[in-house]
Amino acid sequence: MQLIDGLKVAKEIKSQISREVNDIVISGGKRPHLAAILVGHDGASETYVANKVKACEECGFESTLIRYEENVSQEELLEKIQELNNNCDIDGFIVQLPLPSHITERIVIEAINPNKDVDGFHPVNVGKMALGLPCLISATPNGIVTLLKYYGISTKGKKCVILGRSNIVGKPMALLMLQKSMGDATVTICHSHTSNLKEECRQADIIVSAIGQPHFVTADMVKEDAVVIDVGFTRIPDSTKKCGYHLCGDVDFDNVAPLCSFITPVPGGVGPMTICSLMQNTLQASKINH
Amino acid sequence: MQLIDGLKVAKEIKSQISREVNDIVISGGKRPHLAAILVGHDGASETYVANKVKACEECGFESTLIRYEENVSQEELLEKIQELNNNCDIDGFIVQLPLPSHITERIVIEAINPNKDVDGFHPVNVGKMALGLPCLISATPNGIVTLLKYYGISTKGKKCVILGRSNIVGKPMALLMLQKSMGDATVTICHSHTSNLKEECRQADIIVSAIGQPHFVTADMVKEDAVVIDVGFTRIPDSTKKCGYHLCGDVDFDNVAPLCSFITPVPGGVGPMTICSLMQNTLQASKINH
Numbered sequence: 001m002q003l004i005d006g007l008k009v010a011k012e013i014k015s016q017i018s019r020e021v022n023d024i025v026i027s028g029g030k031r032p033h034l035a036a037i038l039v040g041h042d043g044a045s046e047t048y049v050a051n052k053v054k055a056c057e058e059c060g061f062e063s064t065l066i067r068y069e070e071n072v073s074q075e076e077l078l079e080k081i082q083e084l085n086n087n088c089d090i091d092g093f094i095v096q097l098p099l100p101s102h103i104t105e106r107i108v109i110e111a112i113n114p115n116k117d118v119d120g121f122h123p124v125n126v127g128k129m130a131l132g133l134p135c136l137i138s139a140t141p142n143g144i145v146t147l148l149k150y151y152g153i154s155t156k157g158k159k160c161v162i163l164g165r166s167n168i169v170g171k172p173m174a175l176l177m178l179q180k181s182m183g184d185a186t187v188t189i190c191h192s193h194t195s196n197l198k199e200e201c202r203q204a205d206i207i208v209s210a211i212g213q214p215h216f217v218t219a220d221m222v223k224e225d226a227v228v229i230d231v232g233f234t235r236i237p238d239s240t241k242k243c244g245y246h247l248c249g250d251v252d253f254d255n256v257a258p259l260c261s262f263i264t265p266v267p268g269g270v271g272p273m274t275i276c277s278l279m280q281n282t283l284q285a286s287k288i289n290h
Numbered sequence: 291m292q293l294i295d296g297l298k299v300a301k302e303i304k305s306q307i308s309r310e311v312n313d314i315v316i317s318g319g320k321r322p323h324l325a326a327i328l329v330g331h332d333g334a335s336e337t338y339v340a341n342k343v344k345a346c347e348e349c350g351f352e353s354t355l356i357r358y359e360e361n362v363s364q365e366e367l368l369e370k371i372q373e374l375n376n377n378c379d380i381d382g383f384i385v386q387l388p389l390p391s392h393i394t395e396r397i398v399i400e401a402i403n404p405n406k407d408v409d410g411f412h413p414v415n416v417g418k419m420a421l422g423l424p425c426l427i428s429a430t431p432n433g434i435v436t437l438l439k440y441y442g443i444s445t446k447g448k449k450c451v452i453l454g455r456s457n458i459v460g461k462p463m464a465l466l467m468l469q470k471s472m473g474d475a476t477v478t479i480c481h482s483h484t485s486n487l488k489e490e491c492r493q494a495d496i497i498v499s500a501i502g503q504p505h506f507v508t509a510d511m512v513k514e515d516a517v518v519i520d521v522g523f524t525r526i527p528d529s530t531k532k533c534g535y536h537l538c539g540d541v542d543f544d545n546v547a548p549l550c551s552f553i554t555p556v557p558g559g560v561g562p563m564t565i566c567s568l569m570q571n572t573l574q575a576s577k578i579n580h
Contacts, residue, residue, distance in 0.1 A: 106423065122417070123413075123414050123420075123421060123423065124413050124414055124417055125417065126416075126417035126420050126421055127412070127413030127414055127416035127417025127418070127420065128413045128417070130413075130416050130420050130457075130461055130465070131413060131416055131457050131461075132457070133396065133413065156483055157483040157484060157485040158485070159485075159486075165468055165470075167420075167422070171420055171421075171465070171468070174464070174468075175420070175461070178455055178461070178464075178479055178481075180481075180483075184483050186478065186479065186480050186483075186484040186485070186490065187478065187479050188478040188479075189464075189468055189476070189477050189478075190476050191468075191470075191476070193446055193470075193474050194447060194476040195447045195448070195449075195476070196449070196476075200476065
């Protein structure tokens with residue numbers, strides 16, 4: 001069994017990006033600039049945005065954090081998005097989700113210029129990805145494909161079972177793994193209404209679990225030598241930790257890992273790659289926009 | 291075994307549309323208007339476009355056929371698309387594919403106003419469909435879902451195996467069958483690189499075949515009481531037919547049909563429903579645009 005070290009891979013890729021940015025700046029080009037909009041003070045969102053800002057530093061990007069209180073109006077948010085769309089200095093930006101309930105996320109996402117939508121959530125980017133056209137690809141699925149490639153894990157013709165059909169992970173992951181130029185795998189998507197989920201998983205060469213249920217994937221669901229990618233990251237209250245919680249994946253790691261050829265840990269597997277893909281998208285957006 | 295009669299269902303839906311159009315016109319509303327651009331004189335394309343024009347008549351739509359010779363420039367085509375985008379009288383339009391090799395289909399499709407893209411091929415519509423948002427849905431997959439609903443075929447939690455990963459059928463079909471509000475099925479997508487295709491098919495409650503290989507789906511691939519939807523329509527030269535060919539589906543119908551609970555014939559199954567969905571999209575576009 002080999003552990004997939006997302007931290008290590010993400011670090012390497014961020015160094016590569018940093019060197020590339022250095023070359024760009026030396027030859028008179030523009031330093032990429034990522035902006036993030038954060039509404040309110042949700043603990044998890046604060047952490048994610050702080051990590052994104054830190055990753056920008058590691059990559060040699062400029063970053064700007066724009067904060068709003070919980071009660072910001074949708075109009076004000078949309079005005080800011082318009083301003084960022086028109087600001088040539090900003091290459092890409094994200095609006096950290098979730099947003100307060102009085103704001104319609106869909107309207108906010110669709111207001112972002114698709115060429116600056118480094119989260120890859122805009123329908124234009126989702127559609128282009130589905131069609132196999134160049135675009136800004138949703139960060140988590142892209143990070144997973146990068147990990148598989150890095151470890152030389154063959155996916156062509158393999159059976160890949162994806163647990164979860166979310167817009168952010170499950171569906172785009174399925175589309176990427178299906179694409180001839182990406183995964184080229186046979187893809188099955190399972191979800192809460194799948195009747196024989198264990199049997200589906202037992203047939204999988206590669207399992208990608210993105211359902212957010214701790215320890216859902218148990219040893220009896222995994223065949224010998226399978227590759228298991230765990231996208232789950234549920235926060236479990238834990239008084240022994242300084243932050244008050246520990247992260248828990250979808251996979252019963254201790255019992256599943258011995259069966260696997262490759263497996264991602266939580267934390268330190270997919271998580272760091274998501275931010276890394278966001279950095280790759282920002283660099284790509286910077287190249288497109290200039 | 292019950293035969294799924296696409297001709298009958300399409301006829302019923304077109305009558306419903308015709309009655310609705312009548313009501314709209316009587317109450318002072320606008321009669322929907324579909325335009326079609328046809329480049330060159332390909333036999334199959336001529337037939338499809340003629341059938342679409344005929345369906346418009348049956349639905350009480352206005353229709354306009356715009357013809358270009360094979361050597362039309364891409365610029366001229368794009369100018370016409372711009373004109374149709376800006377023409378308030380045109381509710382929706384299609385550019386019949388394939389186009390001559392000197393024209394880039396992707397550029398042509400992306401030039402169409404997504405609100406008039408009644409084929410549902412524009413990345414915005416594909417993306418919105420993937421995300422489960424209201425949009426103009428690609429005609430063939432939508433027609434298949436309509437057929438399944440009409441015959442009361444339950445799909446929730448069922449195993450649906452899709453053969454083929456084309457942008458026009460396989461991928462959008464997978465996304466629709468997966469959607470909670472549509473198929474809500476467990477979906478597997480197989481293709482040319484799938485290693486154990488027969489075994490995948492044998493597990494399917496519903497098979498949708500869209501690969502264009504006559505008689506590819508044989509009896510040993512279909513489990514008892516499966517539902518088989520045949521999207522194939524290969525033209526086989528046939529001197530006994532007036533038109534010089536007969537249509538052949540992907541399914542070895544004679545041997546597969548006895549095993550099935552439901553099966554679509556070719557012709558007369560999915561084909562009529564594709565045009566019918568195009569009419570539904572045109573009516574929908576007309577409502578959105580006015």
